[in-house]
Amino acid sequence: MDDVTTIAVGGERPYDVLVGRDLPHHLPRLLDGAARAAVLYAPPLRAQAEAITRVISEAGIAPLAIDVPDAEAGKSIDVAARCWDQLGAAGFTRTDAVVGVGGGAVTDLAGFVAACWLRGVRWIPVSTSLLGMVDAAVGGKTGVNTAAGKNLVGAFHPPAGVLCDLSLLDTLPRVDLVAGLAEVVKCGFIADPAILDLIESRTPDEGPPDEAVTRELVERAVRVKADVVGADLREGGLREVLNYGHTLAHAIEKVEGYSWRHGHAVSVGLVYAATLGHLAGRLDEATAKRHSSVLAALGLPTAYRADAWPDLLATMRVDKKARGSKLRFVVLDGIARPSILDGPSDELLRAAYEEVAA
Ligand code: GLY
DSSP: OOOOEEEEEOSSSOEEEEEESSOGGGHHHHTTTOSEEEEEEOGGGHHHHHHHHHHHHHTTOEEEEEEOOSGGGGOBHHHHHHHHHHHHHTTOOTTOEEEEEESHHHHHHHHHHHHHGGGOOEEEEEEOSHHIIIIITSSOEEEEEETTEEEEEEEEOOOSOEEEEGGGGGGSOHHHHHHHHHHHHHHHHHTOTHHHHHHHTSOGGGOSOOHHHHHHHHHHHHHHHHHHHHHOTTOSSGGGGGGTTHHHHHHHHHHTTTOSOHHHHHHHHHHHHHHHHHHTTSSOHHHHHHHHHHHHHTTOOOOBOGGGHHHHHHHHHTOTTOBTTBOEEEEESSTTOEEEEESOOHHHHHHHHHHHBO
């Protein structure tokens, strides 16, 4: 019997996130009624993609393997257009489906390809990174990058199901596993403090969490995200809380030319947002400090270059989540009590940066 945890995501088009090991055999059920399924994958994941195409083909569904460039290089309109050409050549119809095998970039692309083909066909992300499992794969945000910026072109297109196959993490480099935990910590602070207790119950020399702990962390973080996106798919309000720590994080990523891992930037961004909340009189000092201690215990960065502040501030001002010239931050009024800080002064923004300035 499968040891699979099923986490339901509600909303207009509900679906399940499956967490467990060796999950590809769930795909035929999710693809029921499809005559064809495109499998988008990046070359380093060829073996995993082949295993998936085998399962699909054994179920009588014609697989169409499409390799796409790895990471952000694959998230382009040119790559999407090449995928659409291949779907067209294979005669893809409305009942056919797209499977994305990879980290967040590949699943964002796969979802976008599916969202636009015939104005929306079924798709399923098979997430191969911890970050992808707890963030990109859940919630139906799909898209590509353009010259104007990252993720400015896309669609909300919920998947038909999500596979978080923990066996795919066996070969994930440790640095990527740890980086993905920054989003898990975020979920702990905005909604589920048991995540923080679990991390704090371990000693720093235990290294990254073992599989059982990782599984619990993934399940808890997915539940947090599922609850939020089930209630607010289109980011009308509540979904904004998932942006906790991300305003500074996006600026760091941009200033670094996207050479920093997203999770590392989020880690610094969380410490910054916590300090900002504290200095704004919203969050108690102990909870603010708890951010850096939990993140540091995982080996995540909590500081960034002191001299970068002017660039970071300028970059935050053009963040797509800013409103007019006012900056807008998700802060905490307490653990699991996210709220919005609108238009903080430059002095406050600068003072909070002191906490992360290295
Ligand atoms: N990654 C934030 C969201 O899905 O809304």
